Amino acid sequence: MTELITPALHQIRSGTRRHFFQSSGLGLGAMALQSMLAKDGFAASNPTANPLIPKQPMIAPRAKRVIYLHMAGSPSQLELFDDKPELKKLHMQDAPASFLEGKRFAFIRGVPKILAGQFEFARHGQSGQVVSELLPNLAKVIDQVCVIRTVTTDQFNHAPSQLFTHTGSPRLGGASIGSWVTYGLGSVNQDLPGFVVLLSGGKTPDAGKSLWGSGFLPSVYQGVQCRTTGDPVLYLGDPPGMDRDLRRRMLDTLAEMNQAEFQRSGDAETITRIAQYELACRMQVSVPEVMDISQEPQHVLDLYGAKPGFVSQAESADDPRQLYKGDDPTFANNCLLARRLIENGVRYVQLYDWGWDHHGSSLGESIDETLPIKCQQTDRAIAGLITDLKQRGLLDETLIVWGGEFGRTPMMQNNVRSELKKGYIGRDHHPFAFTMWMAGGGIKGGLAYGQTDEFGYYPVENKVSIRDLQATILHVLGLDPYQFHYTYQGLDQRLVGPTEEGRVLKDILA
């Protein structure tokens, strides 16, 4: 009887066999093993595959890797990118009924007042793009950046919206876009994880680890959080007193005994385990090395505003909002790390910076006082990242994405106070139109894409959905967003969802 290979079965087999014979990144010990096994005629009968070896893209790629900068909490587009003089005219007047009818807000109650943009805008670069005074460094490299002012989402709470943006589903259980990309393309450097996550701002984003979870994809594709305090990867460091030589001797003994077990049992999983211990041992060296930004020359550190070894107080604070300082370099350090990681072959680097939820309802979360601090923490670092990648010739092959999970309302949030008070000026969640930007590989720099109405409330031209963005990211990386799928629970699961609504934004491609 010929066994029928259903799609589900095929997937399981390719996804769960984790043997590393064909890996290009094997150490000497494992190579020796491999030849030993070949002699036994074993390897020949074991067609095996490393799930993370680089794979051919499905279509011609425009970029090879991604650095995604997520500003968790959602920055205000009306203070950063979308200049609306009309709001100034109507400042502190009641919002028109059309803003409110049939709408549900997270915190706004009753009839809120219109809030003018709190900062000034000017045109920059050859492209003449409009950028806020809060982002003076980004303004200098704006010709590299495609600003999309008409992104919309259909979620207006943080956790579901973050999940929707990163996994294509507002509920838990989906696979993160970084997992999708690593599943589709593998990773270049086998000594480092293929999908790395870096956090700043003192807290995990609202939706937690699920944002970089592999969901229904095999768990090898989940994001590995690299930390800047403690072990950069959990359990990476040997205990005090265990030096490299001791560890090496111990692993050699372990390998010897495991080989003997393999001779007895004949189970290829044992060989995989030996290889994984070797890989772990190499990661113990390679990860701290790549994570050590103190190796960077001073001018590069300055370019980002990075400070090696800095431990932010916000990291251990009960409420980091009270501690935001403009010169906190945690995010800058992460941007520099992102460059080092992609330079070393990591496929997808995801940064989350917490602290952008500027409701104005309590101290340390306002548009007028906190937003400038958050901009100060990130502006130089982001511009530095673009400049650095450009100088190294990496910008053309690296896609950079910046944004939050939604935008902020043109109205002032009024649930706590309805008058203007310093340190308490805020805006509520706004899913209907907000700004994200992309730069680098495959993206038309200097383009201003999409227009919102005079209040910045709705898109009036070139509306862009989250699905469109996801489709575009996959397309740029050479993954056909409609063909690229994984069969799970009877459905061909795709990042862009079950319908064909997501479209590749051809207009913004270089």
Added chain:
Amino acid sequence: MKFFNRLFLLLMPAFTQTAANAAEPVHFARDVLPVLSANCFACHGPDEHERQGELRLDVQADAKKFRKDQAAIVPGQPDQSLIIARMTSTDPDLVMPPPKSRKKVTPEQIDAIRRWIAEGAKWERHWSFEPVVKPAGSIDAIVVNALKKRGLALRPAASPQSLARRLSLDLIGLPPTPEMADKFAESFSPETYKQYVDQLLKSPQFGEHWARMWLDLARYADTKGYEKDLGRSMWPYRDWVVEALNADMPLDQFTAEQLAGDLLPNATQQQIIATAFHRNTMANDEGGTDDEEFRVAAVKDRVDTTIQVWMGLTMGCAKCHSHKYDPISNDDYYRFYAIFNQTEDADRYDDAPRLEVLTTQQKSQREELQGRVAELEIDLAVAERKAETFGKTKWFLWTPIQVTEAKSTNGATLTPDPDQAILVSGKSEVDDVYSLTILLNAGTYTALRLEAIPAKFADGRLGVGRNPADPNFVVSEIVVEQVDADSVRALKLKNARSDFSQDGWPVAAAIDGDTKTGWAVSPRSRERHVAFFDFAEPLKLDAETKLRITLTQAYGNRLTLANFRLSTSAADPTSLILPPDSPECRALRDELAATKKSLSDINVEIAMVPVMRELPTDKKRVTKIHKRGNFLDQGDPVQVALLTGFGPAKPDESLSRLSVAKWLVNQENPLTPRVWANRIWARLFGIGIVETEEDFGALGAAPSNPELLDLLAAEYRDGGWSLKRLLKTIVLSDTYRQSSEISASLQELDPRNAISSRGGRFRLGAEVVRDQALAVAGLLSSKVGGPSVMPPQPAGLWRSTYNGKTWVDAEGEDRFRRSLYTYLKRTTPYPSLTMFDAGSGEVCQIRRIRTNTPLQALVTLNDPVYLEAAAALAKRMVNQSDDADARVTYGLRLALIRPLYQGETEPLVRLQREVKSKFAESPEQAAAIIKSCRGNPGEMNSAEFASWIVTANAILNLDEFLTRK
């Protein structure tokens, strides 16, 4: 017809290639249906919205129906059958499946369809929907038969010690001791084997081990999920599962109690706890979320989980459209959903409805404290009365006022008693105004006194206010007016003072003219209180005069006086003294406060388990179809029904969750016993007979041995749904006992052990990996049940937004509890367990896909749990003997159980020797490693002890140790 001729020529090569297999008849369900469902049903299947060309290939009549002289399938006539023509067409516009669908049918598959049509196109249902028919023969006979077809036979049995370890790890998730294994080997016989199995099945650790499998399915976790991911008390449910499994509760009862324990007649507390199964759904506490959205999401999760767990089918797709592959329509989904859509829970912050679950100790403690509080309140009232009577308060200076008329604006009844106190009873509105008319005799009056006197509630407790939940009062304003025949004159009060006032609610606020402020007495609201007010001008009356006193109590929440008395005085106001705090009163008050604190501490600790509760009949929800799954866009109302695709199920208003439970374990239901038997087999062999444990539908894998599956399913169903009995049947078989060694030829013929050609060899589950290390080190606690614990994890992992709870590494016994008891926070699960593929409990996890990654190596090498285990194992080894080889032998045997091979200790003995000499040169390193592993060298020199820790660390990382074989 010209078209067909052309086709036939093209087909020739393919046809001759596979003609060799033609001897064996084609099975529709096995060979044809999976091809059709994978390639055709998306457009020619159950989903009416996607259907193309009005053709269904999932329904026999439709597939064989002639339209314009043609039919997709013409029995006996493959060349007349359109399906063959279209599948073999070279025209991109005609070929099926169409190129843009990405689907492709192989020549072998087309050949199978062709032969099936030629053989008469006999139709069958999808294999898993056909009734379970118990085949003849035993497990071994059926497996041997299947192996024989491939020229294989059962492998010889594994060694007795290996079997001792295998059985123990499989049945209780813990290793035996080498002594137990040796004893088992010495007296090895079919009888002692059976005894060993029985002993394991009876062990309380059995339930702890198998509960883990069930809790994955039940999406159990200790937190609510989403942004805040706050804690909730689900652990009594986890303990219920452990107990149910230990008691071998039959599956039908196990099902009924969890799905509908609350609907059982005279439901016990345990049966209601069981319903927490479906309260494991997540809840979103993020600000501004729509509770209805997340309530609906939870109900849908219950529907999906139920069908997935019991029937192995995916319902998810039918939320938005009819299932493309399996017979579950969009209507079916919402009719079934309607049954689950009638429970009270609604994504509320407090997770209501909840059930209070007290431990026996908590129960007696709480009763004792409650009794003590009641006693103290009465003692205090007596003591205060005594202090006033015999103290210096000069009670004789006051004259209680006789009230001529007492009225409440909100309908309460005011009754004066012989002591002139006025007891308030009857109607109790949120606020009230008491209006009292009095007649004062001629004379001079200097002050007015208001006494708030505790009254008894129905439960026997005291309180000065009328709300039993908060027996405080707020006197917003007290106004005294002189009512003459033709005028009403307000009499001003001043110099308010009282024995006690609540923070922010001073007695002066009762005469400030503002009803938003007032006098209140929390937290001392079960004691008597007194307030004095002086008349601004002494009241001089020449004759009897009518006064009106108005007590406005406008706060709300029923904070109104329960019992009070008004008095006047003629004395000099400075001589009027408030009741003092006698030492006795103070002592009683302190004790009362302390007792109340203990009581509230207990109340905080008491587990409040979210449970299922049906809405009352008059509050039932109307269920409508959610268009494309969107709960905001609802269509027509639906009537409740079970899934119609699996047998006759008429809409019936009386259907409840209990009906669902009965239907799932109905003797006629072919899916439940197959799904369960397969699940158990997979745990013991590393792979299911149906590999896709989660999908028994058209897209799932076909069973590798259908007879074996049906045998097990029938045994389970007909054997009283006893899990222990099923397990015993399997582990007593020769198939189970086979050695797990893999030869090159076996690797070739059955690489994945899909046909059970050997014993299973696979990496242990996450929890067993950790528990085994702790057990071998002698650290594992045997404590069963109770709240979840926090063994060490790396600092700084819990960073959830707006969630104050912190992880504090446990010390003592809780550091070494079984992993089942580790606190599981959905957004930040215990990292070393997730690295070994444990889930987060966010959604139902049918099986864990085993991975083998470098991060796992880092866990067992460096996680403090394993380091402490290494130090403890080192201690056991050095305590065993003075001889290095004997120590290694002991350590290896503790870990591997089996007798050692010749020379097997040598590499470890060598390692220990080398490491020792290195540590001897660098004692600070030795000290550091001992310290980080919390080792205790005792008398032993540090370099030597540290070298044993490294050796033990190696043992705990052996592939064989991490593997069940």
